[in-house]
Amino acid sequence: MNNIFIWLDKLVELFVVNVLGISMLTRFGSSVHFFFYDTIKIIILLGIMIFAISYIRSYFPPERTKKILERFSGITGNIMASLLGIVTPFCSCSSVPIFIGFIEAGIPLGVTFSFLITSPIVNEAAFAVLLAAFGWKIAVLYVLTGVVIGIIGGIMIDLFHLEDQVEEYVYQINMDEKEVEVLSREERVSFAWENVKEIVGRVWIYLIIGIGIGAVIHGWAPAPVLAKYAGPDNPFAVLVGVLIGIPLYSNAIGTIPIAEALISKGVGIGTALSFMMATTALSLPAMVLLRKVIKPKLIAIFVTITGVSIVFVGYLFNMIANYLV
């Protein structure tokens, strides 16, 4: 991925050396270069990725996803739900109506959870930033593991038969059938473009803060110390990363440039990735919303299954990291 951006690397170097007059050999120069290079690169990738995924997404509003999932049962249902979680629009504001809609349509609880787990983990913004920071192998693996976690989580919830852990009123709701409107190509393009503006408008500040912190780490953080305490050989680093990640919801995008800088200083890739997954999949605000439709026991099971899977992914990535970069 970085090969494609060599032009940008050189351009920013010219800017730092000739316009700002800072030597690239100083720590300050290297930090300033990292900051401008990363910001521009990530914004370009973010824009392209959000546009592409949003365009595909315009074919899969939750109403249609629901109709598709009604046709599948068993593990196929979990797999389909998790895959659809990649492209379906998702914001924590919508998790509750989507949950009710699925359950009301008779979609099994476990299949619904496969969707609810994958949907926030795998999103185009995280994918774009991962692509920018670590290259396509890691980005694709992140998507795959997100899908697998959704499938396994959903299957386990199916196995436990937790239907009684859904608030009773959910089963009594009668949902109005809505026709899914067919969009023209112009409408899809406009939908995709609106999404780019909306998401970039929402995350840029966190991104810049994240890149800023990353730039400082890049220039100053003592690599041997970080590698010792948060390197791939420390078994507790992944656990701590996940625990720190849970309350950090809205800063998920901003954490990636920080993770990139930390990794370049010796922190394990798995540690950084599981930290990121925890920020999106196990967010406190989403839990509070889900409490409206499911009882605490099921929330606890959901958090445990997802949390354990994420920790597992962290160890896996730390183990295979050498083959990835």
Next chain:
Amino acid sequence: MMKIEVLGSGCAKCKKTTELIKKEIENAGIDAEVIKVEKMEDIVSRGVMMTPAVIVDGETKSAGKVPSAKEIKTWFE
């Protein structure tokens, strides 16, 4: 009188949608009533899966996003 329902359980985007619509009603000087639908049962029973959503006189005009001022104006015509 036009009946505009804003569906959403009180998230930031839902509040913004309500504000925008009220502002546009004032600008257009039309007679319309804005009703906030916040109970989850009421939202989903209207067939809406993405909030904030806007229903004008029984017809869903927008779902899952904050509508633009331009879009809101077209509902008044």
